[in-house]
Structures are given as C-alpha cells and as structure tokens.
Amino acid sequence: MAQELTFDTKKPENAFREQRIDPLRRGERGNRELTVSIASKGIPYxxxxxxxxxxxxxxxxxxxxxxxxxxxxxxxxxxxxxxxAEMSTDAGLAHWYYEIYKGENYLDTTESCSVKVLQNADIGGQQATLYIPILEQAKADEQARTAAETKRADAETARATAETARVEAEKLRAAAETKRVNAETSRVEAEKSRATAETKRDASFTEMSTKLSAAAAAAKAARDDATESATAAKKSKDAAAASALSAGKASDSAATVIKETADAAADARRAAEEARGSISADKSMYFKRITDKNGDTWPVIVDSTVKGD
Structure with missing residues (x-):
C-alpha cells in the first residue's frame, strides 16, 4: 500500500494535528511504501x-x-x-520523524507521524476445534480408518518387501561368506604349499651348497695333488736330466779313459816289444820292432843264434 504524506519542520505543537497512516497488524512488514514531502512552514525544503x-x-x-x-x-x-519492519514489532502506537543533515552537520527535524499497530493472534495459544455433526464425524472417522488401514496394508507390503530383500541379502551374505571361507581355505593351503616349497627349497639349497662345497674341496685337493705331482715330476725330470747329463759326462769320460788306456797299453806294449824285442816262433832268431821318423814300424833281426828249449 502506497501513501503520500507531508512533514513540516515547523513541528506544530497541537497533538491533534499529528499525522497518522493506516493501522498495521503486529508483524506486518514491507507493505507500506511512503512518499514524504518535507516542507518548512509550507515551503518545500x-x-x-x-x-x-x-x-x-x-x-x-x-x-x-x-x-x-x-x-x-x-x-x-x-x-x-x-x-x-521493526515498526510493527510491538502492538501499540508507533511514532517516527525525519532528521536532516548536511554532511555531519545537524540541520533540522520534522514533525512526527504515528501508526497504530494492532495485536495479532497468539500463535502459542491453544488451537480452537471445529464443531462437526455426528454423521459427519462418523464419515470422517471411517475415512480416517480406511486411510489408516490402507497405510497399514502399504506398510505391511513394504515390510514384506523389506523382509524379502533382507532374506535375499542374507543369502547373498551367506554366499559371500562361503566364498570368503573357501578363499581363506585356499589361501591357507597355498600358504602351506608355499611353506613346504620354501622348506624344500631351503633343504635343496643346503644340500646343493654342501655338495658344491664338497666338490670344491675335492677339486682343490685334486688340484693341490696335481700341483704336487707336477712339482715332483718336474723335480724328477730335472733330476733325471741332471743324472743323464752326469751319466753322459761320466760315459764320455769313461770312453775317453778307456781309449786313452787302450792307447797307452798299445804304446806300452809296443814300447815293451821295442824294448825287449820278440823271439820267433821256432826260437831261431830274436828281433825288435823299429819305428822310423814317419811312424812306420818293421821288425829288425837282432840275433839269429838264439836257441831255446
């Protein structure tokens, strides 16, 4: 509701001249649009x-x-x-006016205006009941009973549906639990198999390690024996070579000695023969073997009067 008012800064003292607008109900708001003309002794301000x-x-x-x-x-x-809206907060006669400023300077005020705010219904009070004839009440009761029965039937249907859903969910839960138990059993068996395989692997690894250690030790012993044998063979070879060299040297020395001995014996024999000469087989002559400057030898008769028995 729009209303037009005029406020004068003269502020008449006669209270009967105070302006009023149409009454409001307590809590009523936003429906009073005011257009106010401010005047000073009747002249627009x-x-x-x-x-x-x-x-x-x-x-x-x-x-x-x-x-x-x-x-x-x-x-x-x-x-x-x-x-x-705050003007309709309380029941009673509400008042207002306008102040005029220029910047922060207070210039003037207008006369007042009032509005009557009427009391509203007490929302917190007891609710009044409507009188209903007996037949109307019976009809209303039957309608209420039918509606309640329908609601009860619907609720029962919903309950049955919920129970069916619960049973199906329980079946699904039981199936899931069975799958879980089976999966757990499979997991346990797999864990046992893994542990057994792990044990076998450890045992095999230990056995293999033992065999490898033994083989390594045997190979080392064989290698050491071979090394010792090779060393001994080398020593024997060196000794044999030394012995052969010594034997060769000894043989060469013996041959030289034998040859020298034979040559010395021949020379001695010749010398002896040359010294003593020889007697012929029939003992009729005595001769000596003479060697000239060319090394040639021949017998020379020394005595032909030799006689023997």
Missing amino acids: DLTGCTVRFVGTTGTGQLVGPTEIEVANATAGMVRHVLP
Whole structure:
C-alpha cells in the first residue's frame, strides 16, 4: 500500500494535528511504501546536498533507526522509502520523524507521524476445534480408518518387501561368506604349499651348497695333488736330466779313459816289444820292432843264434 504524506519542520505543537497512516497488524512488514514531502512552514525544503534519516519508536518505545533513506527529489524536498519492519514489532502506537543533515552537520527535524499497530493472534495459544455433526464425524472417522488401514496394508507390503530383500541379502551374505571361507581355505593351503616349497627349497639349497662345497674341496685337493705331482715330476725330470747329463759326462769320460788306456797299453806294449824285442816262433832268431821318423814300424833281426828249449 502506497501513501503520500507531508512533514513540516515547523513541528506544530497541537497533538491533534499529528499525522497518522493506516493501522498495521503486529508483524506486518514491507507493505507500506511512503512518499514524504518535507516542507518548512509550507515551503518545500531544499534537500540539495543533504541526507535524510528515519528515526522511530515501536508501540513499547523501542528505538528504530536512525536509518538513511532515499532522496527522490532534492529541490522539492521529496523522499521515498518503505516503513521499516521493526515498526510493527510491538502492538501499540508507533511514532517516527525525519532528521536532516548536511554532511555531519545537524540541520533540522520534522514533525512526527504515528501508526497504530494492532495485536495479532497468539500463535502459542491453544488451537480452537471445529464443531462437526455426528454423521459427519462418523464419515470422517471411517475415512480416517480406511486411510489408516490402507497405510497399514502399504506398510505391511513394504515390510514384506523389506523382509524379502533382507532374506535375499542374507543369502547373498551367506554366499559371500562361503566364498570368503573357501578363499581363506585356499589361501591357507597355498600358504602351506608355499611353506613346504620354501622348506624344500631351503633343504635343496643346503644340500646343493654342501655338495658344491664338497666338490670344491675335492677339486682343490685334486688340484693341490696335481700341483704336487707336477712339482715332483718336474723335480724328477730335472733330476733325471741332471743324472743323464752326469751319466753322459761320466760315459764320455769313461770312453775317453778307456781309449786313452787302450792307447797307452798299445804304446806300452809296443814300447815293451821295442824294448825287449820278440823271439820267433821256432826260437831261431830274436828281433825288435823299429819305428822310423814317419811312424812306420818293421821288425829288425837282432840275433839269429838264439836257441831255446
């Protein structure tokens, strides 16, 4: 609801001249759009460069504002706004007026206006009941009973459906549990198999390690024996070579000695023969073997009178 009002800064003292707007109900709000013309002794108040503030009190005297409002036409002194909702907070006679400022300077105020705020229904009170004839009440009761029965049947159907769903869910849960148990059993068996395989692997690894160690030891012993044999063979070879060399040297020395001995014996024999000469087989002559300067030898008769027995 829109209303137009005129407020004068002269502020008449006669209370019977106080302006009023149409009454409000307590809690009523947002439905009082006011267009206010501000005058000074009947002449429009020039609001150029000014601000206008709304100041009011509720029916119980509580302050509302100050709140700055819109200046619609400054030279005509016209402002426009909606009555603040706080004005209808309390039942009773609410009042308000306007203040005029230029910057922070307080210039003027207008006369007051009032509005009657009517009491509203007590929402917290006991709810009144409506009188209903017996037949109407019976009909209403039957309708209520039928509706309740329908709701009960629907609820029973819903319960049965929920029970069916619960049973199916229980079956699914049991199947899932069976699968879980089977999976757990398989896992346990797999773990046992793994442990057995791990044990066998450890035993095999230990056995293989033992065999490898034994083979390595045998190979080392064989290698050591071979090394010792090779060393001994080399020593024997070296000794044999030394012995052969010594034997060769000894043989060469013996041959030389034998040859020298034979040569010495021949020379001695020749010398002896040359020294003593020889007697012929019939013992009729004695001769000696003479060697000339060329090394040639021949017998020379020394005596032909030799006679023997």
